[in-house]
Amino acid sequence: MINFSYQNATKIIFGKNTENRVGNETKKFGNKVLLHYGGGSIKKFGLYDRVVESLKSAGLEVLELSNVQPNPRLSLVREGIDLCRKNNIDFILAVGGGSVIDSAKAIGIGVPYEGDVWDFYTGKAKIKSTLPVGVILTIPAAGSESSTGSVITNEDGWYKRGAGSTLMRPVFAIMNPELTYTLPPYQTAAGAADMMAHIFERYFTNEPNVDLTDRLSEATLRTIIKNVPIALENSENYEARAEIMWAGTIAHNGLLGTGRIEDWATHDIEHELSGIYDITHGAGLAILFPAWMKYVYSQDVKRFAQFANRVWNVEIDVNSLERTALEGIEKTKAYFKRIGMPVSLSEANIPSDRFEEMAAKGTENGPLGSFVKLYKEDIVNIFNIAK
Amino acid sequence: MINFSYQNATKIIFGKNTENRVGNETKKFGNKVLLHYGGGSIKKFGLYDRVVESLKSAGLEVLELSNVQPNPRLSLVREGIDLCRKNNIDFILAVGGGSVIDSAKAIGIGVPYEGDVWDFYTGKAKIKSTLPVGVILTIPAAGSESSTGSVITNEDGWYKRGAGSTLMRPVFAIMNPELTYTLPPYQTAAGAADMMAHIFERYFTNEPNVDLTDRLSEATLRTIIKNVPIALENSENYEARAEIMWAGTIAHNGLLGTGRIEDWATHDIEHELSGIYDITHGAGLAILFPAWMKYVYSQDVKRFAQFANRVWNVEIDVNSLERTALEGIEKTKAYFKRIGMPVSLSEANIPSDRFEEMAAKGTENGPLGSFVKLYKEDIVNIFNIAK
Numbered sequence: 001m002i003n004f005s006y007q008n009a010t011k012i013i014f015g016k017n018t019e020n021r022v023g024n025e026t027k028k029f030g031n032k033v034l035l036h037y038g039g040g041s042i043k044k045f046g047l048y049d050r051v052v053e054s055l056k057s058a059g060l061e062v063l064e065l066s067n068v069q070p071n072p073r074l075s076l077v078r079e080g081i082d083l084c085r086k087n088n089i090d091f092i093l094a095v096g097g098g099s100v101i102d103s104a105k106a107i108g109i110g111v112p113y114e115g116d117v118w119d120f121y122t123g124k125a126k127i128k129s130t131l132p133v134g135v136i137l138t139i140p141a142a143g144s145e146s147s148t149g150s151v152i153t154n155e156d157g158w159y160k161r162g163a164g165s166t167l168m169r170p171v172f173a174i175m176n177p178e179l180t181y182t183l184p185p186y187q188t189a190a191g192a193a194d195m196m197a198h199i200f201e202r203y204f205t206n207e208p209n210v211d212l213t214d215r216l217s218e219a220t221l222r223t224i225i226k227n228v229p230i231a232l233e234n235s236e237n238y239e240a241r242a243e244i245m246w247a248g249t250i251a252h253n254g255l256l257g258t259g260r261i262e263d264w265a266t267h268d269i270e271h272e273l274s275g276i277y278d279i280t281h282g283a284g285l286a287i288l289f290p291a292w293m294k295y296v297y298s299q300d301v302k303r304f305a306q307f308a309n310r311v312w313n314v315e316i317d318v319n320s321l322e323r324t325a326l327e328g329i330e331k332t333k334a335y336f337k338r339i340g341m342p343v344s345l346s347e348a349n350i351p352s353d354r355f356e357e358m359a360a361k362g363t364e365n366g367p368l369g370s371f372v373k374l375y376k377e378d379i380v381n382i383f384n385i386a387k
Numbered sequence: 388m389i390n391f392s393y394q395n396a397t398k399i400i401f402g403k404n405t406e407n408r409v410g411n412e413t414k415k416f417g418n419k420v421l422l423h424y425g426g427g428s429i430k431k432f433g434l435y436d437r438v439v440e441s442l443k444s445a446g447l448e449v450l451e452l453s454n455v456q457p458n459p460r461l462s463l464v465r466e467g468i469d470l471c472r473k474n475n476i477d478f479i480l481a482v483g484g485g486s487v488i489d490s491a492k493a494i495g496i497g498v499p500y501e502g503d504v505w506d507f508y509t510g511k512a513k514i515k516s517t518l519p520v521g522v523i524l525t526i527p528a529a530g531s532e533s534s535t536g537s538v539i540t541n542e543d544g545w546y547k548r549g550a551g552s553t554l555m556r557p558v559f560a561i562m563n564p565e566l567t568y569t570l571p572p573y574q575t576a577a578g579a580a581d582m583m584a585h586i587f588e589r590y591f592t593n594e595p596n597v598d599l600t601d602r603l604s605e606a607t608l609r610t611i612i613k614n615v616p617i618a619l620e621n622s623e624n625y626e627a628r629a630e631i632m633w634a635g636t637i638a639h640n641g642l643l644g645t646g647r648i649e650d651w652a653t654h655d656i657e658h659e660l661s662g663i664y665d666i667t668h669g670a671g672l673a674i675l676f677p678a679w680m681k682y683v684y685s686q687d688v689k690r691f692a693q694f695a696n697r698v699w700n701v702e703i704d705v706n707s708l709e710r711t712a713l714e715g716i717e718k719t720k721a722y723f724k725r726i727g728m729p730v731s732l733s734e735a736n737i738p739s740d741r742f743e744e745m746a747a748k749g750t751e752n753g754p755l756g757s758f759v760k761l762y763k764e765d766i767v768n769i770f771n772i773a774k
Contacts, residue, residue, distance in 0.1 A: 013392050216607070220603070242646070259633065
């Protein structure tokens with residue numbers, strides 16, 4: 001186990017009707033709120049009205065910035081920063097999924113910073129302060145509700161890049177599983193793939209002594225694997241929705257990465273993919289992860305055999321850990337297929353002609369990953385496996 | 388899953404040599420430190436010198452209060468409160484295990500309170516503020532390093548009572564597994580029994596839909612079960628010591644209780660036991676838990692069968708979940724025996740003549756527990772099973 005620091009102060013407020021507490025929770029941090037959200041779905045189902053009422057009855061002033069898109073854009077972030085500065089906003093409330101939260105986090109760190117907020121995403125500047133950000137989560141997937149990160153797309157060159165800091169953890173995250181009843185099956189499944197990918201990025205490490213976090217990771221994976229088909233069958237199954245939602249937070253709140261070196265190559269590769277093609281992040285990960293696994297498993301066959309056994313109930317073949325490992329990878333792919341995810345690039349209508357370009361762009365600053373370091377040609381190979 | 392709020396802001400600083408960071412971490416919160424510890428063991432192994440040097444080179448003023456005893460005493464807490472007030476102490480650093488930390492937490496909430504600190508332990512007063520408390524953990528067991536609770540013994544009547552508040556979570560917990568190399572086997576095992584008991588108190592709930600937290604609990608239990616014998620065999624096995632130490636925190640930082648109603652009857656019964664007899668808390672729990680399990684398992688045979696299967700690898704007997712459940716309880720008891728814990732009151736030289744008295748005292752304020760509510764006669768019955 002390697003040395004680590006871990007701190008996560010996000011207050012999780014979980015369960016039915018919890019969105020009605022947003023006014024009182026927000027009041028602890030600010031008086032003038034930027035309400036940040038995406039499209040009309042929060043209006044369609046009445047959430048918008050309940051949130052505004054709760055904020056107003058707590059005596060808060062509310063400004064709005066909507067239209068956050070999937071793969072949230074830098075231009076809207078800059079607009080939000082201007083808006084906050086001009087109106088002395090002191091709190092940002094994100095109502096939505098990972099895109100809205102990531103956009104809110106970017107605005108939060110941008111407001112007190114004198115330079116351009118993109119500096120944080122290129123590594124040019126270090127995050128030193130932020131406006132407080134609160135969350136009402138409507139899409140369990142990205143884990144951004146209590147994570148340290150934010151991923152933003154710069155339309156100028158379509159660069160999709162991340163920034164991170166403990167300071168960026170939201171101060172509270174309100175999580176009502178009922179708000180996820182209206183998620184379409186595809187988005188439910190893509191969210192699950194994203195969560196599972198967050199765990200995979202941590203699970204496949206070269207640090208051999210990580211017993212507790214291995215087991216906690218397997219526990220979280222098994223919970224997702226069991227409950228997603230239940231939610232797909234009955235979108236209003238509260239218990240399944242609740243398990244998925246809480247698992248999505250645990251998958252990415254940092255706990256499962258303690259004591260180990262994380263990988264993140266597959267996420268980086270997916271960012272290149274969804275930077276160019278219009279594909280849901282989770283779907284991109286469902287396509288790429290089995291391919292990545294096939295490409296790298298020989299780095300640690302034992303770890304992949306353990307994964308197959310403990311996560312997918314594959315019997316350990318003591319005469320061939322390799323067979324066990326490969327069966328686990330096949331089960332991963334079959335599961336993604338079962339829940340309705342694409343598992344090849346062709347299924348997602350992504351052609352083969354820009355593999356080199358994406359691989360080159362992704363490795364501009366050096367190889368990706370740490371479990372196995374991936375250079376340009378490795379990434380092309382992984383794209384070819386995923387074809 | 389029931390509604391819940393969860394927040395844990397304790398900064399965990401984990402790994403080799405981390406105690407040398409105590410000065411810099413403390414400086415973020417205060418200038419004048421009460422260094423609180425137990426006996427001479429921190430001096431014997433050089434830890435005391437390293438801590439004092441780190442504090443002094445960070446420019447901090449240090450006062451000391453030592454001699455915290457197992458089952459920490461109210462009289463020393465009161466002494467600490469006086470000392471802090473007279474010297475304008477603004478930070479308390481606990482160096483030790485659960486007793487030292489609990490004592491530090493009690494001093495922390497006592498200093499800003501005008502009444503008697505015991506009011507918090509009788510439920511007469513509500514905790515509204517505290518001096519910040521930091522921790523260097525030397526005994527993994529109680530989980531107090533990031534928990535909300537503190538248990539203190541009032542010598543006037545030998546009442547052992549707890550107080551709790553999110554405010555009482557330490558601001559940081561420095562955890563170097565090397566500091567636990569010198570723990571004798573008995574204390575290592577008693578610590579493990581305490582951790583396992585913290586999970587049992589949460590695992591056995593009447594809330595049926597707790598999939599994720601069940602699995603996380605089983606993961607943490609399996610980690611402890613696997614690593615304790617390794618540490619007992621080789622007390623300087625860093626990896627086993629690290630797994631045990633981190634598991635002890637996870638067992639009691641509140642995560643495993645999210646979404647469920649917890650029990651805590653067995654802890655309450657043990658407090659009566661160790662309030663009268665000189666027995667280590669973990670050893671008391673090792674004696675009482677298998678007895679409690681036998682007394683209550685019929686409340687939810689399926690849950691006990693799941694426990695037997697997932698934690699102890701007992702094959703599910705579909706024709707007799709009861710047999711499966713009972714085998715799990717036997718395995719629990721056998722494990723405690725294997726790691727050197729007493730598993731009956733007689734082994735700990737505790738006679739049968741005061742069962743009624745302890746049961747009466749424990750239920751003065753009503754029945755104990757929630758999985759099964761236990762009245763005076765139930766507690767006597769459990770003592771008799773544990774004889």
